[in-house]
Amino acid sequence: MRAQLSGISGKAVMLHTFVAYVEDIPGVLTRVASLFRRLNININSLTVGRSERVGLSRLTLVCEASAEAGHRIRASLYKLENVVDVDDIAQAPSVTRELALIKVAATPQNRSYIFELVEVFRARIVDLAPESLMIEMTGVESKIEGLIQVLNESEDRVLEICRSGKMTMRRGHHTSRVLRAMGATAEEKPEAEAQLDEAEVGSVDIEPA
Amino acid sequence: MGSKANSLSANAHLTTPTRLTGAEIVWATLVGEGVTDVFGYPGGAILPVYDALRKFPIHHVLVRHEQGASHMADGYARASGKVGVAIATSGPGATNLVTGIATAMLDSIPIVCITGNVSSRVLGTDAFQEVDITGITLPVTKHNFLINKTEDIAPAIRYAFQIAKSGRPGPVLVDITKDAQQATAIFDFAAAKPRAYRPHPMLRVEESGLAQAAELIRNAKRPVILAGHGITESGAMEQVRTLAERAQIPVALTLLGLGAFPASHALNMGMMGMHGEAWVNHAIQDADLLIACGMRFDDRVTGTTATYATKAKKIHIEVDPAEINKNIAVDVALVGDLREVLEELLPRISGRDGSAWLKTIDSSKGAVAVRDIKNLPDSGHLYAAHVVHDLWRITGGNAIVVTDVGQHQMWEAQYFHHEHPRTLITSGGLGTMGFALPAAIGAKFACPDKEVWVIAGDGGFQMTASELSTIAQEKIKINIAIINNGYLGMVRQWQEFFYESNYEATPLVSPDFVKLADAHGIAGRAVSTRADVVDAVNEARSSPGTFLLNFMVEKEDSVYPMIPAGSALHEMIRRPGKNPIVESSDDI
Numbered sequence: 128m129r130a131q132l133s134g135i136s137g138k139a140v141m142l143h144t145f146v147a148y149v150e151d152i153p154g155v156l157t158r159v160a161s162l163f164r165r166l167n168i169n170i171n172s173l174t175v176g177r178s179e180r181v182g183l184s185r186l187t188l189v190c191e192a193s194a195e196a197g198h199r200i201r202a203s204l205y206k207l208e209n210v211v212d213v214d215d216i217a218q219a220p221s222v223t224r225e226l227a228l229i230k231v232a233a234t235p236q237n238r239s240y241i242f243e244l245v246e247v248f249r250a251r252i253v254d255l256a257p258e259s260l261m262i263e264m265t266g267v268e269s270k271i272e273g274l275i276q277v278l279n280e281s282e283d284r285v286l287e288i289c290r291s292g293k294m295t296m297r298r299g300h301h302t303s304r305v306l307r308a309m310g311a312t313a314e315e316k317p318e319a320e321a322q323l324d325e326a327e328v329g330s331v332d333i334e335p336a
Numbered sequence: 337m338g339s340k341a342n343s344l345s346a347n348a349h350l351t352t353p354t355r356l357t358g359a360e361i362v363w364a365t366l367v368g369e370g371v372t373d374v375f376g377y378p379g380g381a382i383l384p385v386y387d388a389l390r391k392f393p394i395h396h397v398l399v400r401h402e403q404g405a406s407h408m409a410d411g412y413a414r415a416s417g418k419v420g421v422a423i424a425t426s427g428p429g430a431t432n433l434v435t436g437i438a439t440a441m442l443d444s445i446p447i448v449c450i451t452g453n454v455s456s457r458v459l460g461t462d463a464f465q466e467v468d469i470t471g472i473t474l475p476v477t478k479h480n481f482l483i484n485k486t487e488d489i490a491p492a493i494r495y496a497f498q499i500a501k502s503g504r505p506g507p508v509l510v511d512i513t514k515d516a517q518q519a520t521a522i523f524d525f526a527a528a529k530p531r532a533y534r535p536h537p538m539l540r541v542e543e544s545g546l547a548q549a550a551e552l553i554r555n556a557k558r559p560v561i562l563a564g565h566g567i568t569e570s571g572a573m574e575q576v577r578t579l580a581e582r583a584q585i586p587v588a589l590t591l592l593g594l595g596a597f598p599a600s601h602a603l604n605m606g607m608m609g610m611h612g613e614a615w616v617n618h619a620i621q622d623a624d625l626l627i628a629c630g631m632r633f634d635d636r637v638t639g640t641t642a643t644y645a646t647k648a649k650k651i652h653i654e655v656d657p658a659e660i661n662k663n664i665a666v667d668v669a670l671v672g673d674l675r676e677v678l679e680e681l682l683p684r685i686s687g688r689d690g691s692a693w694l695k696t697i698d699s700s701k702g703a704v705a706v707r708d709i710k711n712l713p714d715s716g717h718l719y720a721a722h723v724v725h726d727l728w729r730i731t732g733g734n735a736i737v738v739t740d741v742g743q744h745q746m747w748e749a750q751y752f753h754h755e756h757p758r759t760l761i762t763s764g765g766l767g768t769m770g771f772a773l774p775a776a777i778g779a780k781f782a783c784p785d786k787e788v789w790v791i792a793g794d795g796g797f798q799m800t801a802s803e804l805s806t807i808a809q810e811k812i813k814i815n816i817a818i819i820n821n822g823y824l825g826m827v828r829q830w831q832e833f834f835y836e837s838n839y840e841a842t843p844l845v846s847p848d849f850v851k852l853a854d855a856h857g858i859a860g861r862a863v864s865t866r867a868d869v870v871d872a873v874n875e876a877r878s879s880p881g882t883f884l885l886n887f888m889v890e891k892e893d894s895v896y897p898m899i900p901a902g903s904a905l906h907e908m909i910r911r912p913g914k915n916p917i918v919e920s921s922d923d924i
Binding site for chain 1: 470471474475478479482499536537538656657658660661662665
């Protein structure tokens with residue numbers, strides 16, 4: 128992941144990842160998006176879906192902004208009436224994944240190379256047509272971009288790419304004060320207040336982030 | 337003002353769940369929230385609500401333009417501390433509210449705007465007078481609602497009131513479709529209560545922060561309190577005063593902070609920022625500690641941030657976590673309600689000798705006072721500063737002054753000395769011309785027993801002068817002082833200073849304002865010499881109805897001192913020479 132980027136102003140910017148729980152009602156996404164437009168910050172990726180909590184959607188939002196902007200963005204998100212919880216992932220141990228669907232022009236004669244590629248990248252073929260095939264791939268951004276790069280380098284023509292944007296979850300047992308105050312959805316063991324914002328020590332990194 | 341005979345049953349709705357139309361629910365909920373006056377303009381999509389008004393003990397003020405309605409609600413809120421309410425129809429009625437809503441947003445004023453919208457079955461079809469007002473107002477409201485079910489009306493309005501006045505206050509809009517107004521639902525005021533108020537999760541006043549703040553105050557040699565609008569909103573006047581007095585810290589005020597700390601207090605230095613006095617800005621630049629109380633380091637008070645108070649440690653006490661380190665990086669952030677934070681901080685503050693620093697500031701005032709216009713004898717010219725200063729003297733500073741935006745606004749801030757909060761009502765953040773007249777009407781409804789003065793320029797006054805009709809219809813008594821210099825004065829001043837005196841589009845032809853007032857049945861008088869000011873002001877004050885004074889002041893007068901936009905706080909344009917005003921040939 129690129130840690131330091133250069134913004135339009137030349138000021139050093141970095142990638143920020145926010146995970147937020149928002150009320151699942153019409154217009155909420157507009158409010159979130161409008162906030163970033165107002166702050167003149169571009170959203171790099173945004174994924175939204177149902178969460179473990181009834182009536183709350185969970186979103187992962189990645190944006191480029193100055194290093195100091197994280198606090199203000201989180202504070203501003205909280206000012207939106209429909210935003211319930213905001214977690215600034217920052218450098219916390221977390222797992223980030225993205226899903227990509229890639230359609231490649233390929234005939235039965237030249238497919239086999241792509242099959243091998245898919246195997247190497249631990250991706251899957253999910254659709255096979257006479258003149259094309261579709262690859263499903265889940266992974267970190269660099270891995271997906273690696274596959275796309277290799278596909279682009281080969282003779283095969285990439286017809287379509289559909290990427291979900293990033294989804295992020297902290298490692299270990301972690302519940303914010305806000306969500307905790309709202310009550311548990313699953314059984315939770317009591318934990319000291321100070322440890323709430325920390326990832327559980329000793330969690331195993333099964334796949335590198 | 338005024339009550340209705342057939343409104344007896346209105347309060348019964350509040351205790352007994354009753355089936356009502358959506359329109360009736362709107363009023364019943366407003367009554368339940370303690371609303372007595374609303375400002376609005378009817379139209380097709382809000383007609384059911386207007387039809388139901390006669391059954392409820394609420395006075396409706398018919399405005400002449402919906403911008404007037406949102407400004408009146410704003411003025412009402414600023415004068416009273418209560419939530420102001422504006423009502424408009426769909427489409428153009430709703431869009432006309434927007435400037436007033438943005439004005440309230442930028443100055444954190446609690447207002448609730450209720451708009452009608454087309455029926456839900458045609459919503460989104462570009463129906464007649466349909467506009468996406470919740471979309472339009474999204475960035476200029478704290479929150480807004482689009483309601484298309486009758487049973488949702490009461491909860492939405494009650495929730496809107498909670499949002500408007502809680503935390504950092506602000507405007508909320510409730511858009512209600514016509515069919516929701518017409519259908520019926522069980523109205524249960526108690527059950528429509530919003531969920532418990534959820535304070536911003538990032539509010540944080542930590543023991544370590546309080547200790548650090550106390551330590552900084554104890555060790556400071558040159559501390560300054562920066563007093564903002566948050567003092568009034570939080571009701572922390574006493575606490576700020578105690579802090580200043582106990583630790584002997586001089587106080588500089590923002591424009592919206594004026595009145596939150598008494599002008600006559602020995603520790604009050606005056607207004608800071610672009611048109612603040614030199615000694616105030618110098619004190620800030622020389623300070624070794626700034627204690628920011630309910631203010632947001634707006635660019636009008638900091639000048640360029642790169643050179644702002646570089647020697648000072650900074651303590652920021654603020655209710656909005658998003659303001660921390662936004663414009664100016666601070667050393668200690670106490671994020672919470674100002675009064676509550678100060679209540680916790682004060683026990684840690686002990687007496688402190690601040691005399692050396694106060695003496696330094698006092699000596700820096702030096703010759704400035706001599707050059708000040710208010711101290712000069714009558715030269716036969718009528719200066720706006722004289723008018724404002726005389727107004728202050730004659731009213732004893734006890735009036736509510738509502739200003740417009742521009743030069744007169746800055747002269748008001750400099751020469752009218754406010755002792756109490758909510759006595760200066762002005763658009764600071766958005767700088768909305770046309771604000772004064774409607775906001776003053778709102779203030780008068782909030783405080784019918786108070787003397788209310790409008791101070792407006794000839795430009796801004798014409799933006800909303802149609803509200804003179806509202807004054808005539810409502811038969812209210814306010815006083816209007818137009819500072820008439822024949823220019824869009826502040827813009828002209830910028831042209832003079834920064835655009836080689838190219839007075840493009842700033843000379844202004846105006847109607848005879850006294851005749852305009854007369855056409856509304858409002859008395860008035862033109863004043864062109866200083867000798868007449870006292871008599872004219874007294875005539876206005878003693879007149880039973882609204883009275884308009886048209887002060888024909890010097891045309892090319894400028895507000896001093898001035899920090900050019902983007903300059904450092906100490907790089908100000910000072911009052912010129914020994915004579916405060918440039919005597920051009922036009923002046924003679």
